[in-house]
Amino acid sequence: MPTNLLSTSIATGFGGIVQEYLWNWENQQLRVVYETLGKGSPLLLLPSFSSVSTRSEVGELAKLLAPNFQVVAIDWPGFGESSRPSLDYQPEIYQHFLEDFVKAVFNTPITAIAAGHAASYVLKLAVKRVAFSKIVLLAPTWRGPLPTMGASQQVAGIVRGLVRSPILGQALYKLNTTQSFLSFMYRRHVFTDAAKITPSFIEQKWETTQQPGARFASAAFVTGNLDAVREQSDFLELVRSLTIPLMVVIGESSPPKSREEMNALVALPGVRSVVIPGSLGLHEEYPAVVLEAVQDFLFSP
Secondary structure: EEEEEOOOOOOOOOOOOOEEEEEEEEEEEEEEEEEEEOOEEHHHHHHHHOOOHHHHHHHHHHHHHOOOOEEEEEEEOOOOOOHHHOOOOHHHHHHHHHHHHHHHOOOOEEEEEEEEOOHHHHHHHOOOOOEEEOHHHHEEOOOOHHOOOOOHHHHHHHHHHHOOOOHHHHHHHHHHOOOOHHHHHHHHOOOHHHOOOOOOHHHHHHHOOOOHHHHHHHHHOOOOOOOOOHHHHHHHHHHHHHOOOEEEEEEEOHHHHHHHHHHHHHHHOOOEEEOOOOOOHHHOOHHHHHHHHHHHHHOOO
């Protein structure tokens, strides 16, 4: 059941009503934090998966959407202010969570805007004909960083096991979440304007990586254990199976492999698309440009 919270982190919240959704997975209760802003038609806003994933990355976009929609943005289980237990994070967890959350919180069909790796989960749910009336995918991805770099499932599994280990894992995780490393990754493939990657911005990102239990879901994402599909053909088949409108927003500076995947997606019949400035973090870097690009789609019948 959703219940009101008394307060939230200034760095994480964006001015909405903050609530928690208590969700049970295999006899363990997880506290999932979400935030609601605005009035109007319901719209679910899903941040991308990453080591620094929080609902704050879609906060500015939520504010821009709020005059016309009732926007709900979540912190995924294992990320942000939500519970971060040492689960073996798998796609099944997030697929079940998303379906249960949508059914519990919304009572009418909703628009979904999903960033990055959230794409596959929304598409899978839509194919089941659960709750969605239209979908916008922002810089969609379906394959985690290590598999994208060519690592085999065996190698990725070894890395994941090392990061999950008690002492060595903590040390490895800290090395890969230093502020200098986060800044490097943002400059490499998340943002395109280096002036926006300020020390205070990176410090906020770093703080979310240092929360107790943060390494478990992060390691699952990086090593491909949160990939809801394993092949490009399966991802494209989800889109072919849709019966609702779909729009895709692509950053013109997206990494080459990711851009190839996005191009294959928007080449399918019936998929509306637009290319705007930015890369994988376009929803956070250019929220006003994103809104301008998708507003006609959002308001169309």
